[in-house]
Amino acid sequence: MANRKDSKNRVLRNGETERKDGRYMYRYTDSKTGQRKTVYARDLPELREKEKSVLSDVEDNIRTDGNVKSLTVNDLFRHYLEIKEISDSTKVNYRSTWKNNVEGSIGRYKVVQVLPSDIMKLYSGLSQKGLAKSSIKRVHNLLHPVLEMAVDDDIIRRNPVKSVWGDYGHEPEEKKALTVGQQKQLMEFVKPDTIYNSQYFLRRISSHKYSTIGAIDTIPPQKKSLSTKQQDKPQNMACIKKQPMEHAISCLF
DSSP: OOOOBOTTSOBOOTTEEEOTTSOEEEEEEOTTTOOEEEEEESSHHHHHHHHHHHHHHHHTTOOOOHHHHTOBHHHHHHHHHHHSOOOHHHHHHHHHHHHHHTTTTGGGSBGGGOOHHHHHHHHHHHHHTTOBHHHHHHHHHHHHHHHHHHHHTTSOSSOTTTTOOOSOSBOOOOOOOOOHHHHHHHHHHHTTOTTTGGGHHHHHHHHHHTSOGGGOOOOOGGGGGGSOOOTTSOTTOOOOOSOOOTTTSGGGO
C-alpha cells in the first residue's frame, strides 16, 4: 500500500489526515473508554507534538477524554467531598478553607495543567497575606489528597503537591492565658452587656474547664441545644459528642 502524503509531499502516519481547509487531525482510540478521539492542529509539526502527548498518555493508561482534560481543581474538590466519608462539621471546615484560600486562584486551573510551581506560588501568596504556617499547612493537607485522587483515577501521572512544602507562613504568636483577675473582669463586662451577654455561658464554662469550647464535655441541661443529651448521664449533665461549629450554635451569638 502506497504511503499517504500531504499537500507538501510529506508522508502521513497512521491516523494522520490533512483536511481540505489546510488543518491536520489525528484520530486514535481512547484506551479507557474505547471511543474514537480526534486532535487538531494548524500544521503537521504541531500535530506531531500533540500525537506524542496522546500516545504517551495512552501508553501510561492516562485518561484522554475531553471531559477529564477540562476538569478543574474546584470540580475535583467537589467530587472529593461527595465520595469522602467525613462528618458534616469537617466538610464545613474543608469548604471554608478551600473558599478562602484555593477556590479563586488555583482552583480555577485545569487539573492536568497544575504544576508544582503553581502550588509554590499559591503558598507564597498566602504567606505574604500574613497566614501562619499552621494555616498554610491546612491548605496543603487538603490539596494533597484532592490531587492524589486525580493520580489514582489516571487523570494525571504525578501529584504536583507531593514534593512541595517549605518555610511558608509566619510563626504563630505566643498565646498568653488570662489571669484569674482578668477572667473576672471579662465576665463582669460580658454578663450585663446587651451585645456580648449571649456569650457569657460559653465563656464561663470554658473558663471553669480550663479548655477551649470544643473540648468541653459537659453542659447544664438548659443549654442542651448545643448537643444531644445522653440518657444514661446524670440529670444535670449532657455530653457534647462533636466540636461545636459556628453555624450550629449561631443562635447563641
